[in-house]
Amino acid sequence: MSIFERYLTLWVALCIVVGVALGHVMPGVFQAIGSAEIAQVNLPVAVLIWLMVIPMLLKIDFAALREVGRHWRGIGVTLFINWAVKPFSMAALGWLFIGWLFRPYLPADQIDSYIAGLILLAAAPCTAMVFVWSHLTKGEPHFTLSQVALNDAIMVVAFAPVVGLLLGLSAITVPWDTLVLSVVLYIVLPVIAAQVARRSLLAAGGEAALSRVLRTLSPVSLASLLATLVLLFGFQGEQIIAQPLVIGLLAVPILIQVYFNAGLAYVLNRVAGEQHCVAGPSALIGASNFFELAVAAAISLFGFNSGAALATVVGVLIEVPVMLTVVWIVNRSKGWYERGAPAQATRPKSVTREA
Template identity: 80%
Template sequence: MSIFERYLTLWVGLCIVAGIAAGHFLPDLFQSLGSLEYAKVNIPMAVLIWLMIIPMLVRIDFMSLRQVGRYWRGIGVTVFINWAIKPFSMALLGWVFIGWLFRPLLPEVQIDSYIAGLIILAAAPCTAMVFVWSNLVKGEPHFTLSQVALNDAIMVVAFAPIVGLLLGLSAITVPWDTLLLSVGLYIVVPVVAAQLYRRWLFANGGVAAMNRVLSVLQPISIASLLVTLVMLFGFQGEQIVAQPTIILLLAVPILIQVYLNSGLAYYLNRVTGEQHCVAGPSALIGASNFFELAVAAAIALFGFNSGAALATVVGVLVEVPVMLSVVWIVNRSQGWYENGAAVRRNTKAKAAE
């Protein structure tokens, strides 16, 4: 894990301070940046998002989808959690906590927007950081790669319908043209561009060329994320200063969602008899979020000043500490996991082959 990844929460905290200060002292600059739009897409933000996402997607080899059948139990569990449970459980938690329990403590005009941001956050399974979490639990790398590739492929067709459905159920007006444009800009275009660039790199230098390019792109991706966060908090500063508890309240459903879905994925893998080296990354993939995409979609749909944008950024804030706690649980519980009847049975069957 790089220094940036290890201390992501610290960097986000510093970006909050820097963004709030910049928004207070340079309001005209932020208003100018916010006005640079075309077809409801903020141009500076679109560029930053591409610089964040494309380096991550260059790592993904979609040819690894051929290996999906080797880990069918873990793949099945993770897909079930990511697409049939996580977005819907987050919507429920958002309605319960933000729409009901915490409602008196939050700005009334932003309630629906906060819930929308939580839904968008949960509808995008993690892509990049998953490789870090998988390594920390000694996960099967081929499973992790094939699962991420499959999730990215599903995201192309499932992200917009799921977000649209849940926003509609929340009585939030769905700007379908903007939602579909966001999918095209922040999923389809980066995936296609990254895969074409990946093929070109391997055709003109192989693995060495790939490693050289990634060593350059990774810092650019990190810098783009930090600049994006400063911009977001520059627009959100007044709201946060007025009610700093908003961040803590938004973190509650996110934390519950992570532990709920990671625990369920881990348990289902144990029940089906999957190996621990697959169950670990399955649980982590099932719980974590593609927050870069979520931030971009929330801004495109609701704007910089929206509660939706703030809710997705809170997801970035809590990502590292909460996922590291899940890593700790997975590692410490390996003995309990491998003592499961189905796991022992499948282990004996593999040994006998």
């Protein structure tokens, strides 16, 4: 692990401070960057996400995707967490903390809106950022790609019904243009670009050429992650400074939800006998959120200045720092995980996987 990766948590903390400070000092600049969007998808952020995920996608040999079926346990666990546990656990936590425990400290007219924002956040599984988390845990890349693709397909048909059920609405307007464009920008186009580049590199110089390019792009990927943080926190610098108590209270159920779902997915994978390289990304996919869609849906349904929009923004604020702690836990607990009898009993003798 490079020095840059070793101290990534420190760089993230610095980017949060820098982003908030710049957003407060130069709100006009960040408003201009934030307005560069199509269907509420920010294009500068999309470019940075490309730079983050393409190096990870370059490692994936699509011919090996046919072997992903051996990880059916991990896929089953992740689907269970994402669609049968996470939205409902977040709704319960939202009603417990925001609707009851923290009610005296929050604006009374925004309570229901805050809870709605939390539900929107939990009902959309993460997409692009998962490739970063999987890379940091040395996760199985083919499993990660297959799981993300499957979640995207399910999200197209399940997002509205799940949110509608939990919000008690008879119908909900889903920003389909945002959903489709986000999937295309963050998944489809980077996958195509990465595979074209991979084939060209292999044809020109073989595995050695691909390895050289991956070593070169690795710092670019992490630098793009940090630049994305500066932008995201810069966009919300004014709100962070203006409403620190509200943001802190909204963060509580989100934090509990992340650790609960990550831990549950991790333990279920161990009980099921899945490999650690699958359990890690499974836990991370199960815990993280597709905050771009959640923010867009909250704004579309409740308005830009609503409590729902603010609640989804809090998810953006804590997503990266919290997921880095989950990455740390997954990496540090690898020895404990692999001492599990079921995992050892079903672990294949050799695992063919891109480094």
